[in-house]
Amino acid sequence: MEKSSSLLLLLLLLHVSFPWASSNSVYETFLQCLTHQANSTQVSNIVYSQTNASYTSVLRAYIRNARFNSSSTPKPFLIMTPLQESHVQAAVICTKQVGYQLKIRSGGHDFEGISYISDHPFFILDMGNLRSVSVDIREETGWVEAGATLGEVYYAIWEKSKVHGFPASICPSVGVGGHLSGGGYGNMLRKYGLSTDNVVDAKIVDVEGRILDRKAMGEDLFWALRGGGGASFGVVLSYKIKLVAVPEMVTVFRIERVLEENAIEVAYKWQLVAPVTDNNLFMRMLIQPITRNKNKTIRISIVTLYLGGAESLVSLLAKDFPELGLKKENCMEMSWADSILWWYKLNNGTSFSASALLDRELDSAIFLKRKSDYVQKPIPKNSLMLLFETLIELDKTGLVFNPYGGRMSEISSSETAFPHRAGNLFKIQYSVNWYKPDIEVEKNCTFQIRSLYNFMTPFVSKNPRRAYLNYRDLDIGINHNRKDSVNEGEVFGLKYFNENYERLVKVKTMFDPENFFWNEQSIPPQPSVKSMQWTSNSISWKLLGVLFLMYSLLFCRIILT
Numbered sequence: 001m002e003k004s005s006s007l008l009l010l011l012l013l014l015h016v017s018f019p020w021a022s023s024n025s026v027y028e029t030f031l032q033c034l035t036h037q038a039n040s041t042q043v044s045n046i047v048y049s050q051t052n053a054s055y056t057s058v059l060r061a062y063i064r065n066a067r068f069n070s071s072s073t074p075k076p077f078l079i080m081t082p083l084q085e086s087h088v089q090a091a092v093i094c095t096k097q098v099g100y101q102l103k104i105r106s107g108g109h110d111f112e113g114i115s116y117i118s119d120h121p122f123f124i125l126d127m128g129n130l131r132s133v134s135v136d137i138r139e140e141t142g143w144v145e146a147g148a149t150l151g152e153v154y155y156a157i158w159e160k161s162k163v164h165g166f167p168a169s170i171c172p173s174v175g176v177g178g179h180l181s182g183g184g185y186g187n188m189l190r191k192y193g194l195s196t197d198n199v200v201d202a203k204i205v206d207v208e209g210r211i212l213d214r215k216a217m218g219e220d221l222f223w224a225l226r227g228g229g230g231a232s233f234g235v236v237l238s239y240k241i242k243l244v245a246v247p248e249m250v251t252v253f254r255i256e257r258v259l260e261e262n263a264i265e266v267a268y269k270w271q272l273v274a275p276v277t278d279n280n281l282f283m284r285m286l287i288q289p290i291t292r293n294k295n296k297t298i299r300i301s302i303v304t305l306y307l308g309g310a311e312s313l314v315s316l317l318a319k320d321f322p323e324l325g326l327k328k329e330n331c332m333e334m335s336w337a338d339s340i341l342w343w344y345k346l347n348n349g350t351s352f353s354a355s356a357l358l359d360r361e362l363d364s365a366i367f368l369k370r371k372s373d374y375v376q377k378p379i380p381k382n383s384l385m386l387l388f389e390t391l392i393e394l395d396k397t398g399l400v401f402n403p404y405g406g407r408m409s410e411i412s413s414s415e416t417a418f419p420h421r422a423g424n425l426f427k428i429q430y431s432v433n434w435y436k437p438d439i440e441v442e443k444n445c446t447f448q449i450r451s452l453y454n455f456m457t458p459f460v461s462k463n464p465r466r467a468y469l470n471y472r473d474l475d476i477g478i479n480h481n482r483k484d485s486v487n488e489g490e491v492f493g494l495k496y497f498n499e500n501y502e503r504l505v506k507v508k509t510m511f512d513p514e515n516f517f518w519n520e521q522s523i524p525p526q527p528s529v530k531s532m533q534w535t536s537n538s539i540s541w542k543l544l545g546v547l548f549l550m551y552s553l554l555f556c557r558i559i560l561t
Helices: 002-017 023-038 055-061 085-098 150-160 176-181 219-225 263-273 310-320 336-344 354-358 381-394 439-455 486-511 529-536 538-560
Strands: 047-049 078-080 101-105 122-126 133-136 141-145 199-205 235-242 250-258 281-292 295-306 332-334 367-375 398-403 426-434
Touching: 023 047, 023 078, 023 085, 047 055, 055 078, 085 101, 085 122, 085 199, 085 235, 133 150, 141 150, 150 176, 150 336, 150 354, 176 235, 199 219, 219 486, 250 263, 250 310, 250 336, 263 281, 263 295, 263 381, 281 381, 295 310, 295 336, 295 381, 332 336, 336 354, 367 439, 381 439, 426 439
Parallel strands: 078 122, 101 122
Antiparallel strands: 047 078, 133 141, 141 235, 199 235, 250 295, 250 332, 281 295, 281 398, 367 426, 398 426
C-alpha cells in the first residue's frame, strides 16, 4: 500500500511538473484558438478529431502509399480541411500554440507519406478544399490553389485553349502544392523545363500567420519555394503559373524490345540520343523484368511525346535513332490534353474524357517504394548487360530513365532551388510495387530496390550522390526531431539540393528560425545561440532530470512514512 501510494504521488508530481496535457484539453484549446483567429463559429466543421465519424475517410482519402495505411501507422490527433485562406492562417497560429507538429498535405503523393504520418504528436492540414484554378489565356497565366490536382489544372487550360499547356506530371491526381514546390517533372521538360521553372508568383502563409505574395516575401523565399520544398517554409496557398505553347496535334508512341530483340543496343543508344535530340522530343525508357514463354527476360519500353507531327518525328528518329526502327504506323497524333491521358493509360487517345482528368482517385493506394539517381556518363554496354541480369535475378524491381538536356541544360543550377541541371544525361526512378499487406513481401521488395540501388553506385553521380526531392526517399537521411536537425539535415540536404543547400538553410533561418515547419526531410535553420547553449548543456539537463526523479521518490517515501 505504501509503495502504491508513493508511485501515485510520484506520477502526480510528474504530471504537475511537466507540460503534458490531456487530449480533451488540447482539442478544446485548439478549437477555441481556431474560432478566435478565424473569427468564425463554424470552424468545428473543418476539424476532424479521432472520434469524428468522418475522420477515417478524410484521412484515407489522400493516402497514396498503402504502406502507411495500416492500424499500426501513427495517426494525426486531428485533421483540418480549410475552406478559405484565413482558416490556414488560424491553423498555423493555433497549432503553434498547442505545440503540435503540423503536416501539410495537398495530393498525398509523397512516396514516404511525409505529409500524413509522424512519430511525433501531429495535426494534418489537408489543403484539398482549396482547389480553384483560374486561367487567363490572354495573359497566358493561371492562379492555381495548392489543393488542386494537376488534372484539374490541365482541364481548366483545355477548356480555354487547345494550343496551351503546362509542363508537369502525367499523373492527373498529383496535388499541385508539393509537386510545384519540389520541382515538378513532366514530359515537356526538355522543351520548357520543370513546373517550378514556370511559376511566376506564389502566396504562402508564414510562421507568423501572415499571407505573403512574391513581392511581400522577397526573392529569397520565392527562390526557395521553387524546388526547395514549400513545407519547409510555410503553407503554400497558391501559385501563379506561366502557360506554354503546344501544337494543336502532338505525337506519341510506345515501342518495346526484349533481350532477344536487341534491347541492349537500343538501351545503350537511347543514352546517347534522348538527352541531345530535338528539344520537342521527350523519350522515356522503362526497363522491367518480365516472363515471356515461361522464361525470364528484360523488356525495355520507349514512351514518347513529340511536340509536332508524326512524319516529322519519323524522319527525325530515322536519322538520330535508326536502331529503334520507328514507322509512322507506330505513332498516334492527338491533342496535348489527350496525350496526358494516353501517357497515363486511361484511354487510347482517340477521344478526350474530361471526367478522367478530374478524377481525384480518392482512397486508392498500392504498396510501393521509390528511389532516385542522376546519371552523368553513359552506362557501358557490358554494364547494361550486368544490370539486366541483376534485374532478372531480383525479379520485381524496375527502372525508369527520364532524359534531361534541352531546356534543362540552359537554366542555371542556382536559378531556382532545384539544382540538377546541365551535366545530367538522365534521371533514374527505381520502382517496386506490391499489392497485399504482407510483411515478408514488403521486406523482400524493399530489399530488392535497395540492392539495385547499391548495384548502380558506380554508374551514377557522386560526391554527393544526388537525388530528386519529389521522389522522397527516407533511406538517404532523416530529421529525427525539431530541435537538433542541423547535422542530420545536411546528410540528405546536399543530395537533394547540392550547392543550393546552404542558401536554403539561410532562407529557413530568416523565415522560420524556431523550425516550426519541420518534417522528416525539411530544411533546418541555423542553430541560434540559445539552442546551441541548450545542446551543449543537454547532458547536464538530463542529469538534473534524473536527480529530480530521485528526489521525488525520496520525498514520497519521507512524507508517507
